[in-house]
Amino acid sequence: MTSHSHLIGIDLGGTNIKGALFDATTGECLERATTPTRDGEKDGDLPAWSSGVRKLVEQFEAQAGSANLPIGISAPGLAARDGSCISWMPGRMHGLEGFQWAGFLHRPVRVLNDAHAALLGEVWQGAAAGARDAVLLTLGTGVGGAVISDGRLLTGHLGRAGHLGHITVDHHGSPGITGTPGNLEDAVGNATVAARSQGRFTSTRALLEAVQAGDADADRVWATSMHALAAGMVSLINCFDPETFILGGGIAAGAAGMLLDPLQDLLDQMEWRPGGQRVKVVLASLGEWAGATGAAWYGGK
Incomplete structure (x- = not known):
């Protein structure tokens, strides 16, 4: 795992964005928060959900008292092999395909499919620990x-x-x-x-x-x-x-x-x-x- 003290997880869904802050050593969840996805809306030239993710990240970093924490983002669609973005997601979540999260957030980010993330969560802390x-x-x-x-x-x-x-x-x-x-x-x-x-x-x-x-x-x-x-x-x-x-x-x-x-x-x-x-x-x-x-x-x- 990372040498950082905290981890941030973001789950970008069609209706809501869920975020959580974890202690990187113990795995304890320190805070959870949600915000509407606002799929189809814009904040300036960017999809509104991008601003929602950034606000959650900033909120968690403020609580952790540390910046540039490692972030994982789960979303529907096929993730790029390098973990930089969702490479294929037709029909909804306009703007998600190819959206480069590390460049947008100016932080280390890894992106994965939402079902893949759910299984990793259950194996880390859930029913299949x-x-x-x-x-x-x-x-x-x-x-x-x-x-x-x-x-x-x-x-x-x-x-x-x-x-x-x-x-x-x-x-x-x-x-x-x-x-x-x-x-x-x-x-x-x-x-x-x-x-x-x-x-x-x-x-x-x-x-x-x-x-x-x-x-x-x-x-x-x-x-x-x-x-x-x-x-x-x-x-x-x-x-x-x-x-x-x-x-x-x-x-x-x-x-x-x-x-x-x-x-x-x-x-x-x-x-x-x-x-x-x-x-x-x-x-x-x-x-x-x-x-x-x-x-x-x-x-x-």
Whole structure:
């Protein structure tokens, strides 16, 4: 880690920017703060979110009593291989692609994908603390993910590694947003609940409320999604051999036992367990602060 006394982590999201200040020696979080992203707005010639990030950095440095602290910034999209910026992020967060953070902030900055940051946070201080082999799936509007193998975050040739929601779980299925047929994201993500339930439900929360009320059709929809998720998980387990498999995101947080209980039953049937060893499946514990936490660790490397 860094020789500096403090670390700053910034998680740039579509709605809010979350920032956190950490003691570099103990890892203790000393302060957290949020500010609106204001995506689409400008401060002068620059995107408004850039000013929001700078204000958080200045706030944390004032509290730390030190300037030029190392900063990690997590954001959606593919990060450049040198960690200088997000190199690919079409469709939203205009101005983020190619934005050079170190030049803007005049401080040491390392940039990474938001799901990658979330996994680093969980491994540093969360549900997979100390793990050297871990997989994260974030279950929300879509499905994201990240992989740490032998203590190393896998980013791949283009920064595309970890986009685990785009693996195929039904090779006859319709193509998803990346062209992958029958992908995991479409089988589980909140964005496709209406299509999966023939229009009966518009959110996973509504679907699960119906399951709890004994609705047989809702139960079938949820069971189908759980079967696809379990199949995807065991495929990823076979690929990466993790010691810990983390489930995060809004669906995981909201479903809890309704997610883990059926998954464990399905994994008992599907998972390859050499020597009887099973992968530990846990819920993410850092919640919305996982990205800022992991970004701080990454920035201080």
